Amino acid sequence: MALRSLIQNKWYSAITVTGLATALTITLFIGLYIKNELNFDRYNENSERIYRVNSDISFSLQGLQTAAAPTPLGATLKTEFPEVEETVRLGKYQNCLVKSTRDNVREQAILLADSTIFRVFTLKMLSGNPATALAKPNSVVITERMARKYFGTTHALNKVLTFNNNESRQVTAVIGDIPAESHFQADFILPLWETRDAKADKWGNHIFNTYILLKPGTSPKAVQAKFEKILQTYLDPALRRFFNTTLAEARKQGNYFRYSLIPLTDIHLHSNRAGELTPNGSMEYVYIFAGIALFILMIAVVNFINLTTARSVKRAREIGVRKVLGSNRIGLIYQFLSESMLIAFISMLVAIGILVSMLPVFNSLTGESLLVSEFTTLPVTFFLFLGTVAVGLLAGIYPAFYISSFQPATAIKNGSGSHPKRQSLRSSLVVFQFSMSVILIIATLLINQQLQFIQSKNVGYGKEQxxxxxxxxxxxxxxxxxxxxxxxxxxxxxxxxxxxxxxxxxxxxxxxxxxxxxxxxxxxxxxxxxxxxxxxxxxxxxxxxxxxxxxxxxxxxxxxxxxxxxxxxxxxxxxxxxxxxxxxxxxxxxxxxxxxxxxxxxxxxxxxxxxxxxxxxxxxxxxxxxxxxxxxxxxxxxxxxxxxxxxxxxxxxxxxxxxxxxxxxxMYRAEERTQVLFTTFTTIAIFISCLGLFGLATFMAEQRTKEIGVRKVLGASVKSIVTLLSGDFLKPVLFAILIASPIAWYMMSRWLQGFNYRIEIEWWVFVLAGTLAVSIALITVSFQSVRAALMNPVKSLKNE
Known part of the structure; x- marks a missing residue:
């Protein structure tokens, strides 16, 4: 019966499914992005016990937050802290030319590491001995991808690669490709101990990133509390020797030296320090995109509620007859929830189809490497099922209770079970929809402004040609x-x-x-x-x-x-x-x-x-x-x-x-991606809002057919009728602008604080956003308003 109802009302079904499927597509894209971001570094078997040592230094009242630690710190921690099971240092290596027997190839993903890297991180060893792979001089560990690239096979052990034309290195191990969800990437790993900086062994040198693997059951806070001993024992003599001061004297003058631990799984989203091995993500953007997904999904759900309650006028007699023939309210609620569930599942199937076809485009916009195979796992399938049920319930629960509450006598007699309060609810939901859309419009305008400011600002040197x-x-x-x-x-x-x-x-x-x-x-x-x-x-x-x-x-x-x-x-x-x-x-x-x-x-x-x-x-x-x-x-x-x-x-x-x-x-690739994504999401949010507004205007025009006929007979002009019908929708849109403007101002002020050089938020941005929202709403409803106003009054009154 639910399927038959949807087929009989093709126009309503098409609008509802289109809006909901579009919103679910965006939600799925963002959900995959968030899942990918939250999974960084969790492929490591001991990820919950691995921490990186961060350094916070303020000397001469100049602060530095770095992901690097003093060169000798790792070895010292392992020797003096029984809680530390293992340590490893990682460092960047400049790009260089690499060749086997063919031409030189420029390679970027080269990492310096201690031989203990294989005891701390989970790197699949295909061939070679992890205990000695980086212990030999002039050795190199390569990934499976590089083995195939240079030798045509993964059996590359003991083969030779030439670096920078004069440095021969023997392949001592081949490892599996490092997962994309890793905060460091490498195709080649070289022995860190060979470098001049590693041999210097100075406490003032903050060059390499130091990681520690804690023993099971160890509290990282307890280990961090003991860092003061390291400062007193090793840093204080270094300050005396090189700066003619003591740690205590430096602190009295407002300086500080602190080492802290950050969990491995927090690095990608919660660390943006100097010395990061690769550019990290941001938890701020995870929250922003999660909020956008929620906004867009709620806009689509509001569409469903508005269209269903507006359409209830046509179903009032159906409800009345059902109740007279013995249907109880619970049965009717199940009936209408079945319809909403059916729409939700159809929309989800459409959304998955769109996502699969558009995933490469989304990856290019975000710089991610999301895969369709993510949908084949049992947890994701189960989550999609629960999510679809939740959306169906959220969209259908209110309309189901509302429609099933019609009194049979009134519904059969008047053909309507509507109440003025329901009109207020629909207006409130329109306000909610357009508030979200206006917030996104303002955010998009300001992001574009900031990016233009960056690109046009005189940076103090000539960068063209x-x-x-x-x-x-x-x-x-x-x-x-x-x-x-x-x-x-x-x-x-x-x-x-x-x-x-x-x-x-x-x-x-x-x-x-x-x-x-x-x-x-x-x-x-x-x-x-x-x-x-x-x-x-x-x-x-x-x-x-x-x-x-x-x-x-x-x-x-x-x-x-x-x-x-x-x-x-x-x-x-x-x-x-x-x-x-x-x-x-x-x-x-x-x-x-x-x-x-x-x-x-x-x-x-x-x-x-x-x-x-x-x-x-x-x-x-x-x-x-x-x-x-x-x-x-x-x-x-x-x-x-x-x-x-x-x-x-x-x-x-x-x-x-x-x-x-x-x-x-x-340098501004992240901002450019944000600009493109916000523009895309804003366009989609407006599209979904307009779909609902268009459907609502259609139903309202049909409901007021007799009123419009009477007004025309009594001399009303087409202009006055269009103004009347359009005005009912513009009022909630104007109210939405008033609500959205301060919220958008606060959100974007926070975002702009991340730039030391930024634009000022000016009043005209809000006026422009409001004008765009009003114009879009007018264009959306004017078609139905003009169509209703031009209808022959004799025909409309005769039909009534």
Whole structure:
């Protein structure tokens, strides 16, 4: 009977199923995304016992929150803390060229690790001995994917790979591919103990991420409470030796040094520190998208309730006859719940079909790697079943009780069981729907504004038409030769060899002191960038005082150019000619001040920075890049010319480049995805709201057919009737705007607080959002209003 009812009312069924299926599709997409985010690192068998040591440091009142810990901390914890079963350190390795017998291939996913990595993390060993795999010098552990890529088989044990053309490494183990739901990724794992930083063993070095595996039953809080002993035993002597102060004295001056533990399963969503191995997610976005899914689902449920209660007018006589013939209220409730359940299950099947076909699009929008196979598991199937039942009950429970409450005599006599209070309820539900839609409209407008602000803001340097050549394997002579040859091309306006770029990348820094000061309270944490004399010109950076480095001037190797923030924090009003120094280090003279520029995301403040001239800048082959500024209308042709020149200078070396503006845009990829998703979700929410409004307007126009006929006979114009019918729907929409505006303002104010440089929320955003909502509502209901107003009054009265 429920199926027959839906077939007989095709228009109502189509609107309801379309709205509900659309909402369920979005809910399923977001549900998969949330499930994926919450599952990070849980593939590890001991995930509940693994913790990372975080470091919080404030020195000279400059704070640093980092995911790295002092180099010797892991070994010390294992030796002195009986609660610690095992420790491991992980670190990033710069990209490099890798080859077996074929051409060089640029690889990015390279990790440094202690040999204990296999005792802490669950990494499937396909071949090799986990106890010795990283204990041998010049060894490398590769994943199954890399084994197939370089050797065509997973049987790659003892085979040789060449790194950066001159470093041969023997494959000592092959492991399964690291799951995508891991906060670190690697295709190659190298022995960390071979590195110079690991051998330095300094308590002041925060370079590697340190993880500990606690023994079963151990309280992490108890372990964390014992970190003070480590500070007193090891950090205090380091402060005395390098900064001529004690831990107690530093704390008295407002500084702090803290180590804390974060559960492995919390890292992906609850950690966004300096030194993260890969970009993490955010619990904030999980909450936001969960809220959006709930909003959209509730909008669809409200549609169902509104359309069902409005349609009850047509079913009033049916209810009356059923009751006269002996149907009780419980039976009628079951009848109407059956209809809502049927609609819910049909909608869910449609939603799953849409999801399967659109999953690749959703993955590209979110950057996730969600799979259709997620639906084949028993828990997910059971959850989908329960979710569908819940949606069916939520959507149908009120209409079922409402319709089944009609009095048979009144329903049969008047053909209606409606009550004025029910009209108020429908208006309230329309208010709810459009409140959610207006909130999403305002959020979308402000996210677009902030993104435009980021993209149009003067960041202090020129990022257009600059290409970056990654050249860590090229000898100094070849690189400098290519730079000079490239500059002979009239389309290459400037070129620079440097270890640092003005976009988010690796950084190097230390504490510097102004002239004549050695007390740590005067120290300033400062970025140290090694550049050549052409760096400022290549990036069009502006000198506000002094001069740049001079070519061929050997004395400039003892001079620095600082940014405005550095001059301010050093306390220099006239910095030219002044000097800065490290504790116990050489003094460097300031010869120039460059205008502040943004070298990180606009979420962060500009920090002190100094440029240092390095005559042997390319001696460290793992850090160098060549920047070329071009002025050309045909970028592809210009790059092709440069590539041909490169092959003559560096035969056998790949010509690999990237555009600086692309690296700049990559810093805001999360915001861009958020913009696209919010725009998509807002459009869908409005579409569902309009579906319900359209269906409601259709039923209301049918219900008032006789009234409209009488009004026309008595002289009412089409305009006045359209205004009357449309006004009934505009009132709740206007009320929704008043409710939604302060809520949206609060939510977006919180979101914008995450940016140190941000837009101001202006009044016109709310006016525009309100105008859009009213316009959409008017367009939606006007079709039915005009249609009803144009109806022949004789025909409508005759039908009545």
């Amino acid at each position: 600059v290409i970056i050549l990654n050249t860590p394997e090229v000898p100094e002579k070849q690189l400098r030769t290519f730079k000079e040859i490239a500059l002979q091309d009239e389309q290459v306006k400037a070129a620079s060899i440097s270890s640092f770029l003005p976009v988010t990348s690796k950084r190097n820094g230390d504490y510097w002191y102004p002239e004549g000061q050695t007390d740590q309270k005067y120290s300033v944490p400062m970025q140290e960038w090694e550049v050549d004399e052409d760096y400022l010109a290549t990036y069009k950076m502006v000198l506000v005082q002094g001069r740049n480095f001079l070519k061929g001037q050997a004395a400039d190797s003892n001079r620095v150019v600082i940014n405005e923030t550095a001059a301010k924090q050093l306390g220099y009003k006239e910095p030219i000619g002044k000097s800065i120094h490290k504790q116990g280090g050489d003094r460097l003279t300031i010869v120039g001040v460059v205008k502040d520029f943004h070298y990180e995301s606009l979420r962060t403040r500009i920090e002190p920075l100094c440029f240092m001239l390095d005559a042997d800048i390319v001696s460290d082959k793992s850090n160098d890049a060549l920047s070329l500024r071009l002025e050309t209308s045909d970028m592809a042709a210009s790059i092709s010319v440069l590539e041909n020149k490169w092959k003559k200078i560096a035969p056998g070396q790949p010509f690999e480049y990237s555009f600086l503006n692309e690296s700049f845009d990559a």
